[in-house]
Amino acid sequence: MAEEGKMGMAHKVDVYVGQRIRQRRWLTGMTQQRLAELVGIKFQQIQKYETGANRVSASRLWDIADALGVTVAFFFDGLKSEAPEKTGKAEENIPVDVMGDKEAMDLIRSYYSIPEDQRRRLFELARVLSDVA
Known part of the structure; x- marks a missing residue:
């Protein structure tokens, strides 16, 4: 699969994973610079991951998860598929x-x-x- 071009739309999963990276980093009080140092990349790359502008490879996501103290699955938690869900619970307040x-x-x-x-x-x-x- 080819990487998205500069003019292409980011895939919703890449955007979601980037949001989860940013949220976890923010919750731990870690700066983009510190996360970048722990992972061995430049902080600008973290910025691109967090906005969904750049796709995170599996091995890089593994390193980010390790640096942030979570499993790789954390970055996908809550992601909804395109198929409509059928649940018996009504959670209107959430x-x-x-x-x-x-x-x-x-x-x-x-x-x-x-x-x-x-x-x-x-x-x-x-x-x-x-x-x-």
């Missing part, structure tokens, strides 16, 4: 792109800044409150 929602991202970042023992208690409280609602 945004279609939770990871693209700024409020959700701020909440996640804040959550992981809480000490682990308190975080577990907060998690259990949130679970109880969501069951009541």
Whole structure:
């Protein structure tokens, strides 16, 4: 398969993977420069990956996942196929792109800044409150 030309449209999967790289990097507080250093490339390449302008090879995605402390599958989590899904659950309150929602991202970042023992208690409280609602 040929790489997309400069004038071509980026594939939706490349854009999605790039968004997930950016989100994980942001959540960990890592700069593009630091990620690039860990992976052994220039930060401009990270910028291109994050915008979907450049496709990430499998081996490079492996290195990025390692640097960000996630599995390769993390970058594809939540990606929807073109086929319509049939689910029995109605989750109207959840945004279609939770990871693209700024409020959700701020909440996640804040959550992981809480000490682990308190975080577990907060998690259990949130679970109880969501069951009541």
